Amino acid sequence: MKALNLLLFAAISLGGFGEAAPYAANLEETLPSLEPVTGETLPVLLPRDDKIPAFKTVSLAPQATSYHFYKSSDSQTDKDPAVAAVLSKMKQDGLFTAVVMRGAKTSIVGPPEGKVRPDKFVMSQQKKGENALVTNGGFFIVSDPLLKADLNGPPLDPKKYRAFAVGPTSVSKNSVAVPGVYADLYEKISGDDGSFLTSGPDLKKPVDTKIPDPKLANTKAGRLQYWVKTPDGKMVPNPAKDRNNPYLQTVFTHLPGGLCTVNEPNERNVLVYVGGGIKIAVTYNSQRSKGMRINELRTLIDQFLKSYLKKSIDDTQIALNLDGGGSIFMGWLKDGKLSILAAGSVSGGPKLYPQNPKGLASGFREVPNMVKHDLV
Secondary structure, three states, X not given: OHHHHOOOOHHHOOOOOOOOOEEEOOOEOOOOOOOOOOOOOXXXXXXXXXXXXXXXXXXXXXXXXXXXXXXXXXXXXXXXXXXXXXXXXXXXXXXXXXXXXXXXXXXXXXXXXXXXXXXXHHHHHOXXXXXXXXXXXXXXXXXXXXXXXXXXXXXXXXXXXOOOEEOOOOOOOOEEOOOHHHHHHXXXXXXXXXXXXXXXXXXXXXXXXXXXXXXXXXXXHHOOOOEOEOOOOOEOEOOOOOOOOOEOEOHHHHOOOOHHHOOOOEOEEEEEEEEOOEEEEEEEEOOHHHOEXXXXXXHHHHHHHHXXXXXXXXXXXXXXXXXXXXXXXXXXXXXXXXXXXXXXXXXXXXXXXXXXXXXXXXXXXXXXXXXXXXXX
């Protein structure tokens, strides 16, 4: 048990971003609608002291709109029932971003080996006149000296498998197998060109996050638990009295994929295929302690779908959880200019978006694959 408490699983460790002056488009205060938001959308500088509004939209393309919801103590929700409904499912100081795209052409992209900073990759691969949304993709190996292939599997060399994707992807041959204990929670999601990646879980259905008896924490029953907890949710103290690890962690913190964090607050990233040519790229950003557990995010996405598309998350084709936390990157490339719509582990919490990437770039986490949507 002592070995379980040496390190946090590095694939879900937090990153850091420097402070940046807000960088935004002319955001139109609109009522909830899937109709294109008209007006100029090229980036313009906003004063540093601009507050994040409770609700704003950004027109990315005639058939693509980014919806931004921010919950604060002074959020005004009475003017718009749809906005109020979404905010009611959020936590204090959280930023929920949902980019609704109609007819977008999706592909999985990235380097054939290793990993790369998303902003650099986007700019190096851009085409003339391109208008695209790019997010980070699936889980991958960062570093962990106690890394294991599966619950009862052999150890994995973290240096050998560093930056390998968890589960197969069309971008690279460098991947490790999804741990067998998580096999039923991972899904393949494909782009319109046949490219693909593997991630999970699919939020179309609720995830069973029931906390098992502490004695079962290191069995399959505890596979979605980061900490050893009592049935009422309290963390179990580490009997070794380790200052760096005062509470017991489960063995699942050392398995590829990070799914043991689904029952903990975190920043999150989901790709939803609604059907009928509609796709939604979703992020939730906050300080980690104010983040969303996986089923909380499912409820939030469901509310957004009901308020804005008159659908339920149960009606979607897939709502796949992607790598979150410090890996979150959502960039909008238009006419050679990159604007950031969402980013993970931002110092001080969420910012007013879109932002100039220059103020955030020092902290963008390198990733092995990304999801690109060519907008129409």
